[in-house]
Structure formats: structure tokens, C-alpha cells
Amino acid sequence: MRVLVIGSGGREHALAWKIAQSPLVDALYVAPGNGGTETVATNLPIDITDHAAVIAAARENAIDFVVVGPDAQVVAGLGDDVRAAGIACFCPSRAAGQLEGSKSFTKALCDEFDIPTAAYGRFEDEAAALEYLYAQGAPIVIKADGLAAGKGVVVATSVEEAEAAIIDCFSGTFGASGAAVVIEEFMEGEEVSLFVLTDGEAILPLTTAQDHKRAFDGDTGPNTGGMGAYSPAPVMTEALYRDAMARIIEPTVRGMAQRGTPYAGVLYAGLMLTADGPKLVEYNARFGDPECQVMMLRMESDIVPLLHAVATGSLGRHTVSWKPAYALTVIMAAKGYPGHYEKGSEIKGADSLDSADLVVFHAGTKHDRARLLATGGRVLNVTALGTTVKEAQDRAYRGVDAIVWPEGFCRRDIGWREIAREGL
Known part of the structure; x- marks a missing residue:
């Protein structure tokens, strides 16, 4: 092939x-x-x-x-x-693909098929959005309705912060993606990602992961496309997984088919584990980035038959197996990301680190003869395996520290929640 x-x-x-x-x-x-x-x-x-x-x-x-x-x-x-x-x-x-391309499309699907998610309002007018905000108060979540490279979401802790986010969306910061705004209730809980493959009928569960969206340690700073992730996420217990499959994933796949728009691909559900059980935060219609990196390092099965079965409607007879290990990835980004950053700086040491337990996946790079240059905001994904999240974290950061790139930065606490639970 x-x-x-x-x-x-x-x-x-x-x-x-x-x-x-x-x-x-x-x-x-x-x-x-x-x-x-x-x-x-x-x-x-x-x-x-x-x-x-x-x-x-x-x-x-x-x-x-x-x-x-x-x-x-x-x-x-x-x-x-x-x-x-x-x-x-x-x-x-x-x-x-509207499951990802339009947050209001997904909210309407949730309404129609009784899929648990945050209460919301959708607005195409700034004044109406602000009126809704003032009635709801804070904390509250402001989202550009369309794609915004992972940056069109503001979890506002004050009305003033939410007000600024709404004005920002309608001012054209996100182009057509911000022409409509979805305002959601703030959900208390821990966020986790659940991935499945589906050909529109059969569903093959893959695995779970936890991403770190904020730019800086301690989950501070602006939202990004993702600064690191680990998989699997033990916080997603077997009971929570069964609940999410039965009340969120399966109704979505059935609902999309009933609507005449069957979903065939990887379905990436961002879930909030609330006191009332898992609730849908949002769907992505592709593999996550950086979640894909940790998933690929953990996957034992040949991925090609799985992807091809999705494309040809024959997923039902397939299974998937995983290495009995955790994987953790650390994103090395250009200083200034997710805001303005410079391109063209040289990176040394990244091309010689790959081993059975560590792989450096590239995101924004190019080779210029013998030199490796940074060409994007998120540039390298240093990804490692370990028997615990802490072991995978230690191995990944040893890889990070072996790379010489003064113009780059990374978070130093990827996996912190699970490491705290491990007591290490």
C-alpha cells in the first residue's frame, strides 16, 4: 500500500x-x-x-x-x-466535521440526543452576548464558534475578563471563526480526553489522555494548542469510561447516522469529570496534538489496518492493543508562543535522541543542510515511555535537557496531577 x-x-x-x-x-x-x-x-x-x-x-x-x-x-x-x-x-x-468546526452544531446535537454537556447560549451579536454574560456572571467560558487553533477559548474568572473575550471575538481576532460566540457555564471537575475510532456504525475505543493547554507551569498563562500530554489517564476509571461511552460517545455516533451525516474517523471527546458524571466539553474530529504523539508511542497494534477499516466501513472485526506503559510528551515551543515568536533559530541535539523509550516528534521544523531550524510556535514533542507517569516524565525531561535551543521554552510540570496522585 x-x-x-x-x-x-x-x-x-x-x-x-x-x-x-x-x-x-x-x-x-x-x-x-x-x-x-x-x-x-x-x-x-x-x-x-x-x-x-x-x-x-x-x-x-x-x-x-x-x-x-x-x-x-x-x-x-x-x-x-x-x-x-x-x-x-x-x-x-x-x-x-462540523462536530469540531462548529461548537453550536455540537451543542445542538447534544440537545437533540440528550448528551450531557454544559448549559450554553450562542450569539451572533456582541450586545446580546454581553447581556447574557451580565445575567450569568462568572466564572464562565467564552468560545469562538469555529476553529481557532486551540486558542479561541477563554475560561474567564471575572465578568471583566469574559467581557474582553467577547469583544475580542467580535472584533475579528479569529476571523470568521469568531463571527458567532458560544458562552458556556463553567463546569467544575477534571478534564480528560477519550479517543475512539468509528466507521459510522462500529465503535473501537482507543485510549485516554490528559492534555495541558495553558502555556506555563501550574496551568497558568494563555491557552495554547497544547504544551504536553500523557496517556493513559488513570483518573478515567472503568466506571467513568462506561458512563462516557453509553451517554456521550454512542449517542453521538448513532445521532450523526440518524441525521444522515455518519461520522467515520477518529472521534476525540474532551470530557469534564463532574460530580454528576462525565460531561462533554467539546469534540475534535481528528487525532489530538499532542495526544496523538503519546498514543502512537503506546500503540502495539499496526495502525494501518485500523485506519483503512474506518475508511472502508469494516471496523467491526478489528481490535487494538497497547504497551503496558505510560507515555508522556513535553512540547518545546518558541519563546513568545502562543503570541508573537521568531522563526529560524537553530536547534542542536534533537536528531540523535531517539531510542526504544524516547522519540522526538517534530512539529515546526525544517532541515537546512546540516542544521535543524525552528519554523513554528510549537516546535518539538519530546515523548517518552515509563512504567509510571513519573518515570515517563523524568525520561522526557532528560531528553528536553539534552536539546540545545536557547530560543525555546517548555513547561516543567507535564503530568503533575497524576504524579501527585502517584505520591511521587
Whole structure:
């Protein structure tokens, strides 16, 4: 099988790294890829927003199977166009991708199928949104309705902070994604991510993870696309898992099929573990980033048959197995991220660290002859295995400390909640 992975981030490097290990794969390409993907695949420097160019490249390279990574391409309907060209594709349809592309779409689905989630209001007018805010008070959550690269969410602890977030959305900070705003009640609890594969009917549970969205230690600073993660998340007990599957995941898959927009892909549920049980925070219509990195390092099964079964509607006969270990990833980002940051700084020492227990996945990098340069905000994902979260954390930070990059920074407390529970 000849496979093409779409994307250029850490998620796509992790997917390519895992796909490259499959004996089913004869050739692997990544478009456009990064400095890490070129070590396991052939990078194709094409514009992935140009669907005709993607299809042309797939035909030119005799691609049998396309795996779409980024949310923007899911929402833009790349999967629909690739399938229309007669090429198998792992990617939800544009219609199904609204689960991530529109928060109000997902809220309406929750209303229709009695899926537990936060109470909310949706507004296309700033004055109406502010009126709702003043009636509700704080703490409260303000979300741009569309995609915002993980940054269009403000958990406001004061009315003034929420007011500023609403004005920011309607001022055009997030473009069309902020043309509508969803205001949600603040849910008390601990957040956890649950991943499943589904072909629209069959559901194959994958695993759990916990992400760290805030930029700085102690969960402080602005929201980011993710500064680190670990998997699995023991806080998601078997009882909580069964509850989430029965009341959230299964009704969603059934509901999407009943609506005539069956969901086929990876379904990533962000859940809040409240005193009343798990509640849906939001859905993502793709593998998480950085959750994908820890998942791929833990997965024992060949991922290619699983992804292909989703794309071809034959998932029901498949299972998945995992290494009996924890995985933890630390994001090394350019100083200034998620705000303004400089590109082009040199990174030393990252290319020689990979081992059986540690892999450095690249997100925003490129090679310039012998030099590795930073080209993005989130740049490297130092990912390690361990028998405990603490052991995986220690191993990951030893990797971080072996990398010489003065222009970068990272959080030093990834996994802190579970390590506190481990008593280490």
C-alpha cells in the first residue's frame, strides 16, 4: 500500500512514524511534512489547502490511501474531495466535521440526543452576548464558534475578563471563526480526553489522555494548542469510561447516522469529570496534538489496518492493543508562543535522541543542510515511555535537557496531577 499523510505538525510526524512501521506500507509520503517526517517518509511540498493539488500529487505518486491529520482540512472537506477522486481516505466528511468546526452544531446535537454537556447560549451579536454574560456572571467560558487553533477559548474568572473575550471575538481576532460566540457555564471537575475510532456504525475505543493547554507551569498563562500530554489517564476509571461511552460517545455516533451525516474517523471527546458524571466539553474530529504523539508511542497494534477499516466501513472485526506503559510528551515551543515568536533559530541535539523509550516528534521544523531550524510556535514533542507517569516524565525531561535551543521554552510540570496522585 502507498500512503499519503496530510499535515505538517507533531501529530502528522507521529502518525507517519507509526504508519512507517507497518509491513503493509510500500511507500509513505507526507504533505507538506516537516524536518522530522522526512526521516520516515518522502515530503511533498504542496499546498494542502489546494485540494486539486493534493489529488494530483496522490495520482502522480500512485497513492492508495490518504490519511488527513489537521482539523482545518477535515472541516474544509478534503476527505470528500479525495474520495470523490476514487482514493480511499481516512477523514470525516465535511458534514460530519462540523462536530469540531462548529461548537453550536455540537451543542445542538447534544440537545437533540440528550448528551450531557454544559448549559450554553450562542450569539451572533456582541450586545446580546454581553447581556447574557451580565445575567450569568462568572466564572464562565467564552468560545469562538469555529476553529481557532486551540486558542479561541477563554475560561474567564471575572465578568471583566469574559467581557474582553467577547469583544475580542467580535472584533475579528479569529476571523470568521469568531463571527458567532458560544458562552458556556463553567463546569467544575477534571478534564480528560477519550479517543475512539468509528466507521459510522462500529465503535473501537482507543485510549485516554490528559492534555495541558495553558502555556506555563501550574496551568497558568494563555491557552495554547497544547504544551504536553500523557496517556493513559488513570483518573478515567472503568466506571467513568462506561458512563462516557453509553451517554456521550454512542449517542453521538448513532445521532450523526440518524441525521444522515455518519461520522467515520477518529472521534476525540474532551470530557469534564463532574460530580454528576462525565460531561462533554467539546469534540475534535481528528487525532489530538499532542495526544496523538503519546498514543502512537503506546500503540502495539499496526495502525494501518485500523485506519483503512474506518475508511472502508469494516471496523467491526478489528481490535487494538497497547504497551503496558505510560507515555508522556513535553512540547518545546518558541519563546513568545502562543503570541508573537521568531522563526529560524537553530536547534542542536534533537536528531540523535531517539531510542526504544524516547522519540522526538517534530512539529515546526525544517532541515537546512546540516542544521535543524525552528519554523513554528510549537516546535518539538519530546515523548517518552515509563512504567509510571513519573518515570515517563523524568525520561522526557532528560531528553528536553539534552536539546540545545536557547530560543525555546517548555513547561516543567507535564503530568503533575497524576504524579501527585502517584505520591511521587
